[in-house]
Amino acid sequence: MLDNLTQRLSRVVKTMRGEARLTEANTQDMLREVRMALLEADVALPVVRDFVARVKERAVGQDVVSSLNPGQALVGVVHKELTALMGGDLGADASELSLASQPPAVILMAGLQGAGKTTSTGKLAKWLSEGGHLQGGRKTGKKKVLVVSADVYRPAAIEQLKTVAAQVKVDFLPTNTSQKPEDIGRQALDHAKRHHYDVLIVDTAGRLGIDENMMREIRALHDLLTPVETLFVVDAMQGQDAVNVAQAFSQALPLTGVVLTKMDGDARGGAALSVRHVTGKPLKFVGLSEKMDGLEPFHPERMAQRILGMGDIVSLVEQAQKNIDVAEAEKLAAKIKSGNRFDLNDFRDQLQQVKKMGDMGSLLEKLPAQFAQAAGQMQSAQAEKQLRRSEGILNSMTPAERSKPELLKASRKRRIAAGAGVPVQEVNRLLSQYDQMQGMMKQMKKGGMAKMMRAMGGLKGLGKGGGGFGGFR
Template sequence: MLENLTERMSRVVKTIRGQARLTEANTQEMMREVRLALLEADVALPVVRQFVEQVKQKALGEEVAGSLSPGQALVGVVHRELTALMGGDLGEHASELSLAAQPPAVILMAGLQGAGKTTTTAKLARWLSAGQYTQGGRKGSKKKVAVVSADVYRPAAIEQLRTVAQQAGVEWIPSDATQKPEDIARDALDFAKRQHFDVLIVDTAGRLGIDTAMMQEIQSLHKLLDPVETLFVVDAMQGQDAVNTAKAFGEALPLTGVVLTKLDGDARGGAALSVRHITGKPLKFVGVSEKLDGFEAFHPERMAQRVLGMGDIVSLVEQAQQKMDVAGAEKLAAKIKSGDKFDLNDFREQLVQVRKMGDMSSLLDKLPGQFAQAAGQLQSGQAEKQMRRTEGILNSMTATERSKPELLKASRKRRIAAGSGVSVQEVNRLLNQFTQMQGMMKQMKKGGMAKMMRAMGGMKGLGKLGGFGR
């Protein structure tokens, strides 16, 4: 997201050195670059003007503390203002859902056709049923969630929700295109009450453009359901159009938050800044991949860090805690500590664990500095493809071959290559990477962290793990 801004900030920081304080002269060039980067990122012009002016006011005359250069100090100011712009000024828990209501708590999904409302409905339902949300900063309990479609205009909408609800493992309440949306909503609410559901999520109809009939219909549904949350779902790739859509929905409905979808498909991502500014409502969630687990709570400060190339290690750790096998990780650590050799079975298990965490480019995007650059070098879907190829090579080996890699001579390599549909060169490349990783594990056993870091540096980039960056 906002890759242009990240790259420009990195370049310009290097040019501002030596002065004792930030002045109009030494910030002018950097602010010009920030302004251009925001405009190129499709951020609305009024938002850009206000942001640049606020940064100037906060930055001018600020003393440069200790070892910080003026460039680094200005990055600090920009970080604070970016955080505020994306919702940090609304309070620490503004992005949380308000579920403190008599069950079922109703969530109404609004937005244009094609924004991703139906998929987002299933993602949100899955997220709540797995207890991945927080309330008051504390982890929530697993919720019993039902979903229903009130979209009677798009023939495939109801069936699409049924399919994704099944994949998400949540209850789908049947509806029919011959029914009125108000009747569907009323029946679904009655069903959710009788069946003691905690949450009911209602997917509404969208149009290709804003029209009076759509707005009247969703206003009627809002009045009938009295939802605790009314979420505006907007496609990040809409750019400036997202601003006009957000304004129209914000005037028609008492929105409580925004969900930004398809963030993985837009390097510009300016809608994230514009929509929040136009609606005045917090960004609550972002869709970061097409998969049902490609759904994250939005944290303004963490996103500002990612924009400025600082990474988002907190979110990465949370993702790992939720999806990785802790017992398996402890077992591997104990194995290494005891002196047992790290083998290809262990390597395969680690790849499986990494894949559980979600889309690879999204994971790399959360890493700071040079590691994040590896994500930019991966074409869309390329990381996942390489992971599958690597797993295919490992799965074409026998258990004995994985436990004793020294057995892998020419004839075995040819068999493995044929079985996994790759070249012998790719098999050799994987084995070379594995040998490097084995060396790292040995350093960990000896407690030589500095040596291990040097070994990692010798691997020439995180992107090469699992066959990347060839």
């Protein structure tokens, strides 16, 4: 996601090193590169012009304080402007759903066919039903959610939403293709009121392109349902087309926000930087995988950090808090503190905790650039495959072998490799990873976090190859 833009901006910043000040001359060269980076990322031309003008206004003549070099000072300016461009200027609460209304709060999902409306409806229903919703920065608790499809044109659209609803364990209201969308809307609203649902999410029909019939139909649904949120769902991989479609929908409907899907497949990222500027509406969610937990609230400042290679540690911690078993983590910490050995059973438990955190691609993208590079530029699918392979190797060991890794001599390794269906080299590689992890745990016991971070710095491959932006190392 946004890899091309991140790499290009990285090169821009490196050329600014050694300068004592951001001047008209050196800033002009930098801005030319920034402009090319944004255009290559498929950002809309008017957006590029406005962005570059604002960066120039803020950067030229700015003194570089003693702790920074011009590259770092430039990162500060670009970070602020990227944050504003993606909605940071709308306020901290702009990206949150506004569900403070008389139940049921209606959410209307709009967009073209194939943009991912139905999948996003399921993901959003799961997120709300599990208590992910924020209001004023605080979680509001689990919601009772009902989903309904008003798409009576696309073959199997209703069945698709029924399947998705079953996957995420939320209630689905059956409808059929002989009904009119407005009748479906009335029926759903009445059902949601009578059965005391907190939220009703309505999945609407899309077309392959913008047409007046579709717009007239969705406007009528909007007038009938008076939704608290009208979310425009758009495919990030459409690039410039996404901007044009967003413009058409924002003129036809009083949109409240945007859901940008398939962000994990978009290395350029132009839509993320353009859609908010064109619609004037905040990006509220991004879809990052096919999995039903692959939906994240959009935070402009955090996304700007990702683009600039700083990572998104806050979101990473939030993802960990949501999925990690705190009791298990405390149990391991107590074990290490008491002086007991970190064994392969503990190592296996840690791998299982990582699996619970969700899609590996979204985890790696939240790491700062130098750590992501140290992870070997591994694709999400490769990372998950390696995780499953490691777990298979550990499961092929006996409890005694996991408790006492020193028992693992050549003959045992061959048996374990055969049981896991991998070469012996894979077993040796996993044991090497375990040794490094065990070393980190010893550092934690002896001297706390500072020593552990130094131990991490010495791990094989970590920190090699550079990465990051001027001083963010």
